[in-house]
Amino acid sequence: MNVRRVTLVDFRSYANVDIELEPGVAAFVGPNGQGKTNLVEALGYLATLGSHRVPTDAPLVRAGAERALLRVEVDREGRRLVAELEILPGKTNKVVVNGNALPRPREVLGLLRIVLFAPEDLSLVKGDPDGRRRFLDELLVARAPRLAGVRADYDRVLRQRNALLKSGSAARRSGAGADTRTLDVWDSHLARTGSELLAHRLELLAELGPRVAAAYADVAAGARGPAGLAYRSSLPASATPGLGPDGCALDGPVDRDLLAAALLAELAAVRSQELDRGVSLVGPHRDDLVLSIGELPAKGYASHGESWSLALALRLGSYELLRADGAEPVLLLDDVFAELDAGRRGRLAAVAGAAEQCLITAAVASDVPEGLAGARYDVMAGEVTRVR
Numbered sequence: 001m002n003v004r005r006v007t008l009v010d011f012r013s014y015a016n017v018d019i020e021l022e023p024g025v026a027a028f029v030g031p032n033g034q035g036k037t038n039l040v041e042a043l044g045y046l047a048t049l050g051s052h053r054v055p056t057d058a059p060l061v062r063a064g065a066e067r068a069l070l071r072v073e074v075d076r077e078g079r080r081l082v083a084e085l086e087i088l089p090g091k092t093n094k095v096v097v098n099g100n101a102l103p104r105p106r107e108v109l110g111l112l113r114i115v116l117f118a119p120e121d122l123s124l125v126k127g128d129p130d131g132r133r134r135f136l137d138e139l140l141v142a143r144a145p146r147l148a149g150v151r152a153d154y155d156r157v158l159r160q161r162n163a164l165l166k167s168g169s170a171a172r173r174s175g176a177g178a179d180t181r182t183l184d185v186w187d188s189h190l191a192r193t194g195s196e197l198l199a200h201r202l203e204l205l206a207e208l209g210p211r212v213a214a215a216y217a218d219v220a221a222g223a224r225g226p227a228g229l230a231y232r233s234s235l236p237a238s239a240t241p242g243l244g245p246d247g248c249a250l251d252g253p254v255d256r257d258l259l260a261a262a263l264l265a266e267l268a269a270v271r272s273q274e275l276d277r278g279v280s281l282v283g284p285h286r287d288d289l290v291l292s293i294g295e296l297p298a299k300g301y302a303s304h305g306e307s308w309s310l311a312l313a314l315r316l317g318s319y320e321l322l323r324a325d326g327a328e329p330v331l332l333l334d335d336v337f338a339e340l341d342a343g344r345r346g347r348l349a350a351v352a353g354a355a356e357q358c359l360i361t362a363a364v365a366s367d368v369p370e371g372l373a374g375a376r377y378d379v380m381a382g383e384v385t386r387v388r
Contacts, residue, residue, distance in 0.1 A: 001113055001327055002357035003043065004080070005073040010065035011087075012038035013382050020386075025352060025374030027360045028384070029367075036361035036379045040116060040332040042070050043359070046085055047114040048138050049093075049105060058089040074112050076327070083111055106152070110145030113329035115319040117336055117348075121311040125298050129288035136201050136289060139208070139318050143325055147200060154193040154284065161186040161280055169278030180271070187267045194283045195259035198233070201284065202242040205231055205249035212317035216293075219316070219347045220309035225294020227313055234286035235262050247290060308339060316351060331358040338367045345369055 002023045008014045013035040028036045037053070041060075044052055051060060061068045068087040073080060085108065086094040095102045102108060123131050141148045164183050209229040216227035230247030233240050237247060239262040242254030266282045267274075274281050291298040291310055298310055322329045331352060337345055337360070349369040352358040362368050365376075376388035 001074065001076045001330060003072060003112070003330055003359075004075055005071075006039065006042065007069075007071035008038075008042055009069040009071075010062040011042055011068040011070060012060060012062060014038060015062060015382065017382070017384050019377070019384050021357070021359075022375060023357050025355075025358045025360065025372045026377065027362060027365075027368045027372065027374065028377045028379050029362050029365050030379035032363055034379045035382055035384075037118075037334050039379075039384070040118075040334050040359060040361060043072065043112065043114055043330070043332060044116050045087075046070055046072050046083060046108065047112045047142070049109065050138075052116060052118055052120055056089070057087050057093075060087055061089055072112065076111070081111055083108055106145075106148045109141055109148050113142055113322055113327055114332055115315055115322065115329045116332040116334065117312060117315040118332075118334035119336065119339060121315065122307055124314055125291055125302060125307040125310050132289035132291075133284070133287065135314065136204060137197075139321070140200050140204055142318075142322060142329070143204075144200075147197075150193065150196050150200070154190075154197050157186060157189045157193050158280060158283065158285055161190055162278075165274050165280060166278040168275050172275055180275075183271075187264060190280070190283055191260040191263040191267065194263050195256045197284045198240075198263075198287070199242065199254040199256050199259055201287075202231060202240075202249045202254050205229060205289075206242075206251050208317055208321055209249065211320045212313050215316035215320070216309060216313035219312050219344050220306065221343060223293065223306070223309070225296075227298075227310055228292040230290040230292065232288040232290050234282045234284075235266050239265070305341070309344060312336075312340075312344065312348065316348075319351070328356045331355040333358065333360045335361050335363065335367075337362060337369065 003021050005020050007018045009016050028039060030036055041051055041053060070085045073082050082098055084096040093105045095105045095108045097108060097111065124135055137151055164186060168180065168183065212229055213227050216223065231243055231249055232247060233243060237243055237245055241258040242250050244250055263282060270281050293302055293306055293310065298307065302310060319329060319331060333352060340348065349371050352360065353372055360368055360372065375386065378385045378387050
């Protein structure tokens, strides 16, 4: 898989830019603030329908414009696919593929597979659980785009259930009492959709964990311990099929029915607490991916260099997993070589050089390792010029 052309209209700093690309390595070089990251962000948006930098669409539209347009041509398994995505803040985005309008934007997911490594990835190690949950779920969707519907169904159920809990909490405080009959119905919906999402996460983790451990051992030569991935569920570990007592995911398919029953039982057990607080306390939205180095959790204990290595290992493990599925992703490296020491630079450069297509951004040309010969573009004041 590779991207052959990118056209952006009113996206971030670009009024209009058109870039032709080839397989192999391409480096986009220019001072900070000139729009390099905007290019990889646009590809990331098409691949995930989200930005790795901001949580909403409004900042993606150039100041003074009403909408932004992304047009990307992709070669995939001998087919040329052309996707046009119109970003309309506050409205439903529009997507056209090969001239055909898609009924829902999420149907474009899977057209472009990427793995993006950026400075923001340090938050996977040092930040809050929601970023790690998003990391897992985006990788799930990259492998199986239909799971975007599972995520959407779970989010819809969760919103409705939280609204009922909030009104029930208000009724309880007023002394009127809470009618929980409708809540019982939404409990079953949450257990059904939540068990499906949780099962897929655990099955993913069983495949991803060894690849991340191997990548960490490679990029962090001489590390004080191996990298580990465990899953912290809002369910008791003993009641979570597919999860070992140490929180590590077990190989093999996870029983959805057993998970749904466990979710229902735990929802019943915490019902009073949920009505007191007006929020759902059980489900995949409360879970966390626990990262460790040796015997210690990475968060709070890993050094800056170890955190970088672990964040990089998460992305390289994802890259190897997607490659194993048979459709090699496009590798996007956003201003990361400058942050790495010589050893980590060299190991990442070896992966980048072997990729079918790798796009790199850097503030100065010397930040791009010498071994990564390929196309070179200068980026300055919203203009992108090929110089090699």
